[in-house]
Amino acid sequence: MPTDRLRSIVPMFGGGTRYVETLNAILEFVDAHHPTTDELIGWHRGAFANVSSRDSIMRRVSYLQQVGFLRQANDHWELGDAGGEYTRQDDTTTLLRIMCDRNVGLRSLLYALSAGPMTLAEISEQQLQTHPELGWSPGQTDMARQRVNWLQSMGLIEKHDGAYALTDEGRAFVEDAVEDWADSDWTPQIDDDEMTAARYQTTTYARVVDPEFRATVLSQYDRTCPISGVDHPGLIDVAHVLSWSDYPKHRADLENVFPLSKTHHAAFDRGLFTIDQDYRLLVNPEFETESAHLQRTILDRAGERVPRVDGSVDPDYITQHNAALEWV
Incomplete structure (x- = not known):
């Protein structure tokens, strides 16, 4: 590639x-x-x-x-x-792969649109936030318009009432792309190139996601873990509320993911803490630690609302996730 x-x-x-x-x-x-x-x-x-x-x-x-x-x-x-x-x-799938291989931002735009319709100004902002290397001026929409026009010409998005939304074909692409594009060698521009890999490992399994999906998620949270405050992209994972293995159709669902530091991601996947429908931090009563960092960022915050996650993660997904935790 x-x-x-x-x-x-x-x-x-x-x-x-x-x-x-x-x-x-x-x-x-x-x-x-x-x-x-x-x-x-x-x-x-x-x-x-x-x-x-x-x-x-x-x-x-x-x-x-x-x-x-x-x-x-x-x-x-x-x-x-x-x-x-x-x-x-002679098919759209081949054309889209070629265009995504060679152009920055097309996949991340499709991911962003999976969360809901966006105006051209919102698309321009999304592209610039997710891909700072694009370098255009805030508020500029010409480059965003060309991305929209290519995707619209391919039948992947459509315009209604001044906003762009995914078509059924576009949504079908997004559902598969997070895995299909996992071997992409594109990485966003951050300070430490050695820590930008889209592949990461928790205590239980390894997973690979499309780097543009990961960049899209991080940009929505200002590249900061909302629980720990860790703000180095190389130290942050994309955590899934409904698990990656059990709910493959939600792997690229932006309302099913949020960024967590690698340590907090492992703790979340192990059921040591969660959030409730009101986006308050719930802590497993059996969770004990001598780590001052975990004490400060998890145990001491029990019952505290996590405002950044509010409105970004689907509360129904949270309810479904928590139903599998015996201590909740």
Whole structure:
């Protein structure tokens, strides 16, 4: 998988919901004619209204080259590896994987939308918070719009009343992506690159999640464990209220997860503490420790409300989780 993922996603001619249609037309033309650059530019000018600027056309061609849809050989254009694969498979799944492989932020946007519809301004903020390396100015929506347009063109999201929401196809992707993309080598930019792995181990099992899902969760909590206050991303896990092993359909459900330090994640999974429907900290009466940190962050906080989790975690999931704890 490519490691130099693109931060800028370039729009296609033909309209915001027709990016895939335009891409298909370009690939079909290139595959059939192996045009020179001048011929490819001429084709664009004839295929799309009000398109004449060579620079504007080549900016899009260059983007498709970077993604791997096109490549230039002996002064002629032909399909790149990604272009060949996509035209052979001719399905949205292949296209989405290619786009996610090569572009930052598409998967995390789908994860974020799984929690509910978002306006373009909210999408822009989500992308920048989850991927600070994008580097655009707060309030800027142009780059967010291009991500929206690509996903909308693929039929994964739709717009209603000024907000964007997942389609059934988009939701189906999210359900599988947290595992399917677990081997992605993308990691967010934080201070210690050696501690950004998406793979982590508790006292009972190991699990692997998509790094963009993990980054999405952490960004929603300001990259801080709401129980311990640990704020180094490399020391934080994604904890599941309904367990990873028993509830696979909720593995990518943002209302079923919250960040915990590695120690507090292990304590939570072992049933040493939990939260109730009112988001108060409940502590197992048999939990004893000589650790001043655990005493301060868990035992001394028994009965205390955890406001950051309130409204982010589904209370029904909490009830279901706690029903399996004999001491609650």
